[in-house]
Amino acid sequence: MTGTPGRRFEDAIVLVTGGGSGIGAAAVRRFDREGCAAIYVADIDSEGAKTVAAGTRSGRAVTVDVTAAPDVDAQVDRIVAEHGRLDVVVNTAGIDDPEAKHRILAAQQSGEPVDVFRHLTDEQWRRVMSINLDGTFHVLRAAVRAMVPAGRGTIVMVGSSAAFDTLTGYPHYAASKAGVHALAQAVAKEAAAFGVRVNVVAPGPVDTPMAARTPAAVRQSMAAAGPLGYAAPDELADNILYLASPGASNVVGAVLLSNGGRFTV
Structure with a gap:
């Protein structure tokens, strides 16, 4: 990779998990414009991965389930x-919980307090944890294993501002993303000694297909919590590419808040 503006990832080999939509797809397109030799667009949604890859010069669609370590x-x-190498890994694969969001909506409409946690099932908990946290572990471990022998590489995980400014009615999501932050920061300290940088971007609300499935009233309340409302996926892609680039060579174990002023730390 080079530090040349607009060509920071010249000839790089990149893997983006969750690359079939949203933030991941935006990151794929950004990497492609900056000269990558190959970008592996990995997603459990094979059609989404193929569509995104087809719109790029260097994209290659692959089907990957991040909850399955052998698959990763x-x-x-x-x-x-x-x-012979893997230069950049970005993990954007993640989910929310539509059922919890509908309970939040019902509380807004009725004027009653949000009452999610008492009704949270083991299945809901495990679904969110298996993709958001276990999936991050699988991708991060595979990336570090591939990069340490080469003595270089950059890894960017996608966490969430919800890990700090926890959402009422969303305890399992907040816990999963807090785990992503802690895991990535701990690994960053270890991997740095081998020339591998690990960082996290923590978005606030982002206008993705997942967010589009959020009930309108809940979306509005989330947008109103910050002065800039929902971010565009391209804005998060810019953050990701910065953290992966030579320009962030001294940034290790950072959690970059990208929440439009929703809150500051």
Whole structure:
């Protein structure tokens, strides 16, 4: 990779998980414009991955389930076998909980207090944790294993501002993203000694397909909590590429808040 403006990722080999939509898709397009040799657009939604990859010069669609460690490991191994290296890994794969959001909506409409936690099932908890936190662990571990022998590489995880400014009625989501931050920061201290940088971007509300499924009244209340409302996926992609770039060479274990002034730390 180079530090040349507009070509920071010249000839880089990049993997973006969750690349079939939203923030991941925006990051893929940004990497593609900056000269990557190959961008692996990984998603459990194979059609979404194919659509995003088809709109790029260097994108290659692959189907990956981040909850399955062997699936993640095998894909990373294939990339390294083909190219001899993996320069950048970005994990944007994540989910929310529509059922919890509908309970939040019902509380808004009735004027009653939000009452989610008492009704939270083991299945809801495990679904959010398995993708948001376990998936991050699988991707992060595979990336570090691939990069340490080469003595270099950059990794960016997507957390959430909800880990700090926890949302009423969203305890499992906040816990999963707080885990992402702590995991990435702990690994960052360890991996830095081997030339591998790990950082996190923590968005506030972002206008993605996942957010579009949020009930309108809940979306409005979330947007009203910050002066700038919902961010565009491209804005988060800019943050991701900065953290992955040579320009952030001294940034290790950071959690970059990108929430439009929703709150500051």
